[in-house]
Amino acid sequence: MSISQKESAAHLRSCELGCLSSEELGKLGPFAAMTLIHDKKVALCEELENIADCLPSNVDELTCLSVAAKLLPILRLAHEYEESVIFPTYEKAVADTGQNMSIDRLRGEHISDECFAADLTGILLKIGHGGYVDQAETFRFMLRGFFYSLRRHVAFENEHVVPIIRKSTLSHPNRF
Ligand SMILES: [Fe+2]
Numbered sequence: 001m002s003i004s005q006k007e008s009a010a011h012l013r014s015c016e017l018g019c020l021s022s023e024e025l026g027k028l029g030p031f032a033a034m035t036l037i038h039d040k041k042v043a044l045c046e047e048l049e050n051i052a053d054c055l056p057s058n059v060d061e062l063t064c065l066s067v068a069a070k071l072l073p074i075l076r077l078a079h080e081y082e083e084s085v086i087f088p089t090y091e092k093a094v095a096d097t098g099q100n101m102s103i104d105r106l107r108g109e110h111i112s113d114e115c116f117a118a119d120l121t122g123i124l125l126k127i128g129h130g131g132y133v134d135q136a137e138t139f140r141f142m143l144r145g146f147f148y149s150l151r152r153h154v155a156f157e158n159e160h161v162v163p164i165i166r167k168s169t170l171s172h173p174n175r176f
Contacts, residue, residue, distance in 0.1 A: 056136030
């Protein structure tokens with residue numbers, strides 16, 4: 001496990017939201033921050049998948065409340081950092097290389113993920129407060145659509161954005 005991965009793992013264990021503030025992510029630097037953000041998103045996907053697997057009768061209400069409380073905040077904090085630091089760094093790094101992959105699609109996915117997460121949050125809160133899961137199959141379908149999409153987004157950024165960010169961070173350590 002690399003130092004960045006160890007830092008990320010330690011932060012993942014020790015914080016819920018605070019480590020995703022711009023200030024705390026800024027202390028880590030772009031590469032480690034992106035690792036932490038992706039770890040958080042992947043962990044969210046695992047929790048949502050567990051909820052989907054437990055629907056309709058075995059779902060834990062406290063788990064639903066816990067996920068509802070952090071789903072949107074995690075995404076908003078992560079997206080704020082990605083869009084203000086990671087994407088501009090990426091665009092600057094690839095500007096002269098001929099690689100001009102547009103990141104507009106990634107920004108668009110951030111927006112749609114937040115909208116989708118808002119819908120899921122409402123249902124999770126209802127279940128968490130003892131509400132009846134009246135359309136369990138539909139909710140399961142929504143959950144799966146969300147975490148499949150989020151995992152694809154993370155995988156794409158890991159494959160195409162993170163290597164460039166890592167290279168840029170190593171080449172210009174004083175810039176960050
Ligand atoms: Fe992203």
